[in-house]
Amino acid sequence: MPSCAVTRRVHFNAAHRLHNPAESDEWNRATFGPCNNPNYHGHNYELEVTVEGPIDTATGYVLDIAILKRLVDARVSEVLDHRNLNLDVAWFRDRIPSAENIAVFCWEAIAPALPAGRLQRIRLWETPRNYVEYTGG
Amino acid sequence: MPSCAVTRRVHFNAAHRLHNPAESDEWNRATFGPCNNPNYHGHNYELEVTVEGPIDTATGYVLDIAILKRLVDARVSEVLDHRNLNLDVAWFRDRIPSAENIAVFCWEAIAPALPAGRLQRIRLWETPRNYVEYTGG
Amino acid sequence: MPSCAVTRRVHFNAAHRLHNPAESDEWNRATFGPCNNPNYHGHNYELEVTVEGPIDTATGYVLDIAILKRLVDARVSEVLDHRNLNLDVAWFRDRIPSAENIAVFCWEAIAPALPAGRLQRIRLWETPRNYVEYTGG
Amino acid sequence: MPSCAVTRRVHFNAAHRLHNPAESDEWNRATFGPCNNPNYHGHNYELEVTVEGPIDTATGYVLDIAILKRLVDARVSEVLDHRNLNLDVAWFRDRIPSAENIAVFCWEAIAPALPAGRLQRIRLWETPRNYVEYTGG
Amino acid sequence: MPSCAVTRRVHFNAAHRLHNPAESDEWNRATFGPCNNPNYHGHNYELEVTVEGPIDTATGYVLDIAILKRLVDARVSEVLDHRNLNLDVAWFRDRIPSAENIAVFCWEAIAPALPAGRLQRIRLWETPRNYVEYTGG
Amino acid sequence: MPSCAVTRRVHFNAAHRLHNPAESDEWNRATFGPCNNPNYHGHNYELEVTVEGPIDTATGYVLDIAILKRLVDARVSEVLDHRNLNLDVAWFRDRIPSAENIAVFCWEAIAPALPAGRLQRIRLWETPRNYVEYTGG
Numbered sequence: 145m146p147s148c149a150v151t152r153r154v155h156f157n158a159a160h161r162l163h164n165p166a167e168s169d170e171w172n173r174a175t176f177g178p179c180n181n182p183n184y185h186g187h188n189y190e191l192e193v194t195v196e197g198p199i200d201t202a203t204g205y206v207l208d209i210a211i212l213k214r215l216v217d218a219r220v221s222e223v224l225d226h227r228n229l230n231l232d233v234a235w236f237r238d239r240i241p242s243a244e245n246i247a248v249f250c251w252e253a254i255a256p257a258l259p260a261g262r263l264q265r266i267r268l269w270e271t272p273r274n275y276v277e278y279t280g281g
Numbered sequence: 282m283p284s285c286a287v288t289r290r291v292h293f294n295a296a297h298r299l300h301n302p303a304e305s306d307e308w309n310r311a312t313f314g315p316c317n318n319p320n321y322h323g324h325n326y327e328l329e330v331t332v333e334g335p336i337d338t339a340t341g342y343v344l345d346i347a348i349l350k351r352l353v354d355a356r357v358s359e360v361l362d363h364r365n366l367n368l369d370v371a372w373f374r375d376r377i378p379s380a381e382n383i384a385v386f387c388w389e390a391i392a393p394a395l396p397a398g399r400l401q402r403i404r405l406w407e408t409p410r411n412y413v414e415y416t417g418g
Numbered sequence: 419m420p421s422c423a424v425t426r427r428v429h430f431n432a433a434h435r436l437h438n439p440a441e442s443d444e445w446n447r448a449t450f451g452p453c454n455n456p457n458y459h460g461h462n463y464e465l466e467v468t469v470e471g472p473i474d475t476a477t478g479y480v481l482d483i484a485i486l487k488r489l490v491d492a493r494v495s496e497v498l499d500h501r502n503l504n505l506d507v508a509w510f511r512d513r514i515p516s517a518e519n520i521a522v523f524c525w526e527a528i529a530p531a532l533p534a535g536r537l538q539r540i541r542l543w544e545t546p547r548n549y550v551e552y553t554g555g
Numbered sequence: 556m557p558s559c560a561v562t563r564r565v566h567f568n569a570a571h572r573l574h575n576p577a578e579s580d581e582w583n584r585a586t587f588g589p590c591n592n593p594n595y596h597g598h599n600y601e602l603e604v605t606v607e608g609p610i611d612t613a614t615g616y617v618l619d620i621a622i623l624k625r626l627v628d629a630r631v632s633e634v635l636d637h638r639n640l641n642l643d644v645a646w647f648r649d650r651i652p653s654a655e656n657i658a659v660f661c662w663e664a665i666a667p668a669l670p671a672g673r674l675q676r677i678r679l680w681e682t683p684r685n686y687v688e689y690t691g692g
Numbered sequence: 693m694p695s696c697a698v699t700r701r702v703h704f705n706a707a708h709r710l711h712n713p714a715e716s717d718e719w720n721r722a723t724f725g726p727c728n729n730p731n732y733h734g735h736n737y738e739l740e741v742t743v744e745g746p747i748d749t750a751t752g753y754v755l756d757i758a759i760l761k762r763l764v765d766a767r768v769s770e771v772l773d774h775r776n777l778n779l780d781v782a783w784f785r786d787r788i789p790s791a792e793n794i795a796v797f798c799w800e801a802i803a804p805a806l807p808a809g810r811l812q813r814i815r816l817w818e819t820p821r822n823y824v825e826y827t828g829g
Numbered sequence: 830m831p832s833c834a835v836t837r838r839v840h841f842n843a844a845h846r847l848h849n850p851a852e853s854d855e856w857n858r859a860t861f862g863p864c865n866n867p868n869y870h871g872h873n874y875e876l877e878v879t880v881e882g883p884i885d886t887a888t889g890y891v892l893d894i895a896i897l898k899r900l901v902d903a904r905v906s907e908v909l910d911h912r913n914l915n916l917d918v919a920w921f922r923d924r925i926p927s928a929e930n931i932a933v934f935c936w937e938a939i940a941p942a943l944p945a946g947r948l949q950r951i952r953l954w955e956t957p958r959n960y961v962e963y964t965g966g
Contacts, residue, residue: 146692148655153684155408159296159323159365164887175888177895183365184296186323188408194688202575203586204653209685210588228296228320242889244833271292271325273838274894277879281831283829285792290821301476312477314484331825339712340723341790346822347725379478381422410427411483414468418420429682433570433597433639438750449751451758457639458570460597462682502570502594516752518696545566545599547701548757551742555694557966559929564958605962613849614860615927620959621862703956707844707871707913731913734844734871736956774863774870776844819840819873 149196156225159186160241190269219253247278286333293362296323297378327406356390384415423470430499433460434515464543493527517544521552560607567636570597571652601680630664658689697744704773707734708789738817767801795826834881841910844871845926875954904938932963
């Protein structure tokens with residue numbers, strides 16, 4: 145029974161600001177540049193969620209991609225889409241909403257809803273020229 | 282001397298909120314839905330600026346695309362990139378920062394820097410699935 | 419009050435076969451080649467619907483893109499998505515489901531739901547390398 | 556002698572239907588939804604074939620990408636392009652033509668034509684938002 | 693009988709240098725910058741050829757896209773692909789191979805092979821961020 | 830402290846010719862076909878540089894993507910962009926400028942500027958349909 149990885153791309157957009165409240169304003173401006181704008185800026189995020197497992201011979205599926213889509217919509221899009229990550233999302237109260245940390249958030253939101261070991265990779269595009277990948281550790 | 286149109290694509294990102302202060306909160310929520318989030322959301326904007334004119338036989342150019350890029354960077358990117366359109370950009374104080382109005386802003390910022398009649402079209406992608414086009418009137 | 423054009427991209431997929439029953443099998447094979455396969459083939463169609471009009475000063479919108487999306491979903495996607503265009507869609511009973519004719523179908527489905535003169539253009543990508551545009555006549 | 560992986564993207568399109576004849580019509584409709592349409596639907600498939608190996612110092616190549624393209628055209632495109640996967644392709648007579656299984660088909664078609672261990676990955680995009688990856692086991 | 697426009701995208705790549713031999717080396721370096729490199733540089737060009745006309749009721753086609761592809765291959769790709777535009781293509785002996793002039797070349801190569809008035813637009817992408825459009829005059 | 834991989838895409842274009850001076854002209858023409866054109870041809874190269882490491886809790890970054898961009902610009906773009914790889918770049922004097930070897934060049938240019946083990950992958954697109962990946966050995 146061969147194994148395969150299936151990926152679903154999902155779109156959301158959000159405002160954020162890169163700012164570490166434990167550091168001075170100078171440190172924040174020097175470290176984050178325009179990303180430290182106190183009035184926020186924003187992005188269209190393109191999220192890819194990859195799940196691996198054996199191909200079910202009855203369906204030909206590793207996992208019905210429509211089920212994966214609903215799961216990602218419920219656990220990620222409903223929480224992050226059209227939000228201010230710093231102000232509206234509790235998980236970021238004590239974490240900086242960098243692309244890296246948003247990828248970790250997506251992993252933690254999605255992995256518990258799948259059988260252990262099935263979530264393979266989160267890839268998150270912050271702009272058409274930058275993306276991050278997180279594989280769980 | 283044949284005429285041609287040249288287009289440069291430029292990227293910027295920004296936070297915004299769709300809200301009409303002349304209307305009630307109910308009207309705003311019903312009209313703009315999640316785009317009315319008081320804490321803002323954001324987008325990667327992909328801007329296409331199109332300039333037309335005769336091809337200069339000495340250069341083969343309608344307009345050196347590097348000059349067009351610098352012009353758009355100075356008049357649009359420096360003003361909108363990594364900004365909150367509602368709070369940081371004076372032009373939007375009495376206009377709603379919809380994609381349509383951002384396109385009008387770009388036209389008004391760029392057209393005066395070019396010979397009359399040369400700016401042909403502003404196309405602005407707000408997401409990979411939505412764009413607006415403005416041709417000056 | 420400036421005018422602007424707004425475009426929404428929508429995805430659907432379908433099976434079809436190019437075949438003219440008024441002509442011989444030889445003519446059909448010579449004219450349509452592999453697109454004449456009696457068992458059908460299929461495509462992911464990427465549809466762009468463009469609506470123009472004045473920008474409403476109360477909303478900043480020509481037309482709420484969410485309303486346009488619902489309209490296209492109801493009148494196009496619900497009728498064509500995951501369908502066999504030759505067998506499942508009455509409009510194609512006496513028309514060949516070429517990209518050109520699918521674009522005309524989309525125009526006729528959408529235009530009556532908008533104020534007269536507002537629908538500006540249907541653009542339909544049949545593959546990443548081919549598209550057609552129809553402007554209503 | 557450093558090793559490298561080279562990838563060629565190839566396009567084909569096809570009709571298919573997800574249906575398990577060993578199960579009831581109700582089960583099939585509930586499991587596959589619109590993908591179970593008895594009249595078929597279809598997709599543009601975007602296939603990426605990745606081959607790894609040492610870089611040949613005489614050519615600078617792992618494998619001439621033109622040779623890889625001809626191999627994929629002969630063993631995949633000629634068999635699947637503009638076809639109905641359920642009716643026209645023998646390999647799918649007792650397998651459901653899901654993206655996962657099509658990826659396995661591509662691996663089995665291409666791997667024997669390459670030296671052992673050289674085929675690294677099959678990635679198959681079924682729509683611009685879904686893809687599967689198969690690495691041979 | 694409705695009219696429609698069909699577009700085919702075609703890929704080619706070439707080396708070129710922007711240089712006006714009637715001007716001094718200083719003028720050329722100041723005008724063209726790195727594009728004046730005497731040893732040439734190069735691009736992947738993405739060409740879109742758009743043909744308009746009535747939809748033929750017997751075929752559903754404005755023009756069989758396979759015929760358009762062969763025409764563009766024979767008249768453009770075979771002449772420009774994998775070539776040095778300055779040295780290998782006679783048409784550019786007394787014209788600078790800017791994107792604008794390459795678009796004019798494509799128009800002049802393709803228009804005579806079509807019925808009068810059918811070629812609507814040449815669009816040529818020189819990079820993913822720059823393109824030019826030529827409509828014949 | 831979770832680990833993550835961050836990727837930056839960078840664009841450059843160049844002319845090149847595939848030619849092995851140790852072999853005959855016939856061998857070169859037979860091996861490289863149109864890529865052996867003595868007058869060169871060219872490409873838009875799309876380079877992806879991937880760096881992995883722990884997420885810094887003070888910044889939320891693995892590595893500030895703006896620092897990565899400047900590093901790649903200084904060590905790759907300034908050396909390869911708008912150049913003839915065969916004539917202008919010393920590293921290719923005794924290596925064929927295939928996509929595979931350009932990827933090795935990028936690795937050798939970037940890896941020494943990062944802490945040991947941080948550079949994870951170089952991916953280089955030579956055309957929209959071909960890419961190579963190099964992971965350092």
